[in-house]
Amino acid sequence: MTTSVTDSPRPARSYATGPATRGLRLLSLLAALAITAWILVRYTSLPPTVPTHFDVRGQADDWGPTWSVLVLAAVMLLLSLGLVALSAHPRVFNYPLEVTARTAQSVYREGERMMVAVLAGVQLIYLGIALSILDGPGSGVLTWIGMAVLLGSVVIGIIRLVRAGR
Structure with a gap:
């Protein structure tokens, strides 16, 4: 039998999102638009x-x-909007660890940070692809930087999640 997140014993989110995370989320949303x-x-x-x-x-x-x-444009905009919405609800994430009442807020914070960093990486990829299509070759380096940011966000984010869950 499976349970949904709303049925889970996970505590509600109670921390305030930091200004850097809020700013990067907003900047990424504006970039996608x-x-x-x-x-x-x-x-x-x-x-x-x-x-x-x-x-x-x-x-x-x-x-x-x-x-x-x-x-x-449609796929990238929908992906970006989805990441913006999802990043604001870290309680529903599928974490690689057990979330307890003691660790919930720090795990949620790290989960939110990771998703916002992923969102920023997606915007770099989107911009690199758009530049390559609209302005010709030579913009591929931005796409590679975006992929590095995306991969780094996930790896570093998981490490930080595991540490927050201890």
Whole structure:
């Protein structure tokens, strides 16, 4: 038998989110909205085919219809909005440890921080892809930086979660 988070004995969240976490969440949300707006503004001036895939050097190696840029924008915006909403509710996360009344607040805080850092990494990836599509090759380094931030956020976040759970 499984239980949902709402049925679980996990305590409610009671800590206040720090200003750095709130600021990074807001900045990431604004970045997602700005990148999406930029794509929409540039959409009518795009050629009939646009790059849809890039090799490890950032060079386009597959092409598709212009409307595929709208799919990218929709997916990335929805992903970003989902991460913004999820990061504000760390009680529902699936933690790699038992959350007790004694450790809950510190575990929730670290979970929230990790999700906001993941959100920031996603924005760097989104910007790198958008730059590569709209302004041509050479922007792949930003995508790689975003992937490094994303991976680092998860690894460091899990380490911090485990320490907070002790």
